[in-house]
Amino acid sequence: xxxxxxxxxxxxxxxxxxxxxxxxxxxxxxxxxxxxxxxxxxxxxxxxxxxxxxxxxxxxxxxxxxxxxxxxxxxxxxxxxxxxxxxxxxxxxxxxxxxxxxxxxxxxxxxxxxxxxxxxxxxxxxxxxxxxxxxxxxxxxxxxxx
Numbered sequence: 001x002x003x004x005x006x007x008x009x010x011x012x013x014x015x016x017x018x019x020x021x022x023x024x025x026x027x028x029x030x031x032x033x034x035x036x037x038x039x040x041x042x043x044x045x046x047x048x049x050x051x052x053x054x055x056x057x058x059x060x061x062x063x064x065x066x067x068x069x070x071x072x073x074x075x076x077x078x079x080x081x082x083x084x085x086x087x088x089x090x091x092x093x094x095x096x097x098x099x100x101x102x103x104x105x106x107x108x109x110x111x112x113x114x115x116x117x118x119x120x121x122x123x124x125x126x127x128x129x130x131x132x133x134x135x136x137x138x139x140x141x142x143x144x145x146x
Contacts, residue, residue, distance in 0.1 A: 033058025
């Protein structure tokens with residue numbers, strides 16, 4: 001989210017406070033599919049939440065669930081859209097990344113981000129070269145390597 005006008009606090013504060021509530025809700029029910037998240041500050045006016053989901057289907061299901069806070073928060077934002085949007089901006093980006101389509105290396109720090117959400121392995125366990133590590137795939141359900 002981006003705070004466009006600091007003086008419109010009554011417009012952007014409810015939006016800012018909605019995300020921690022959704023993250024608490026999701027953390028309380030792991031079956032919803034959120035594997036982990038990282039909160040980031042881009043500037044005094046820009047806030048990011050990077051989320052790691054089990055599947056896009058579970059992300060969509062949470063977003064549309066009438067018994068979950070996301071849908072209520074989105075309805076609130078849309079009701080106030082004309083006045084609030086000039087004070088607060090929102091964006092959402094989602095990427096589906098196949099297994100083996102990413103690499104995260106952590107040096108001299110605890111697991112963070114993706115590794116905190118999904119676990120980590122020593123860098124050489126899948127090969128010394130990046131090409132070897134990127135080629136890794138878990139065995140498919142049929143027992144074949146994909």
